[in-house]
């Protein structure tokens with residue numbers, strides 16, 4: 001066909017141009033598979049967040065909950081949307097993934113900068129700025145992972161939309177119908193993806209609990225009797241755990257903050273035994289506990305139920321050091 005008179009239609013109906021049909025079907029491939037990539041991402045993020053909270057015992061802060069509110073529905077909305085071949089799926093998904101990405105970004109900024117400090121809603125429970133996971137030089141934290149997941153889903157939905165556009169504009173129904181996979185071919189990957197991620201979650205969960213991947217080396221036992229004696233590296237290890245977990249409430253030097261007591265003047269820290277302190281940190285103290293002096297809760301394990309006795313003893317050594325330094329030096 002030599003349509004020289006109308007350059008606009010040439011682009012649309014030139015079937016013999018190989019490169020054009022190729023890129024068109026590439027669009028289709030991207031469009032179709034991006035749904036599955038988004039689905040996989042949502043399920044990995046959902047099960048991953050459950051792994052952190054339910055298996056590792058890391059208590060989610062308020063901002064984590066807000067991100068969960070946007071991520072968890074995505075895993076189901078995407079599955080149903082794919083099964084129903086809903087052309088409008090991207091609208092529902094983007095309505096969840098974009099606000100989710102904004103919250104993750106906000107949370108990440110709170111962890112890494114002081115830009116948004118005044119707006120942070122975490123006033124009770126685990127502080128939003130606490131980094132449980134602080135991998136790869138402190139770059140990769142949980143909200144960082146969530147942000148990546150939300151962005152992947154957003155990107156996939158935009159790609160799917162573009163892919164769908166190519167689908168609709170294609171005006172050769174016979175080829176299109178031939179390329180259109182059947183119902184089962186569309187549905188099967190959905191179930192395979194969900195089953196695989198859920199299975200991985202349970203395998204990882206049970207091997208962590210019973211076999212101990214991640215519960216590294218010597219620190220596998222909880223509440224062993226007698227308590228491990230602190231070694232020469234305890235203070236250094238305690239410092240790391242203290243600063244990532246306890247400092248948000250108790251202050252970086254143990255000086256206290258509006259959400260936690262000063263430890264430098266604490267009689268418990270200065271005179272208590274290791275046993276009594278481990279017990280206290282393990283249990284935490286509810287806000288309505290009769291012994292509570294501040295009216296605020298101390299979360300069990302400071303919010304880190306993955307810590308071993310050895311970790312907690314190390315933190316105690318470090319807390320004592322802070323209290324001693326504060327006592328001897330000029331008081332701040």
Ligand code: HEC
Pocket residue numbers: 124125126127242245246247248249250259260261263266267268269277280281285291292293294295296297298299301302303315316319
């Ligand atoms: C979410 C904030 C928060 C975090 C995180 C936290 N604490 Fe606390 N902690 C508190 C509050 C609030 C109290 C005071 C409870 C009360 O009023 O009795 C407290 C009390 C304590 C006390 C008792 C002090 C005293 O004199 O009675 C110790 C010891 C202590 N925390 C250690 C830790 C350690 C160790 C960690 C980290 C592993 C930690 N806390 C993490 C909020 C926190």
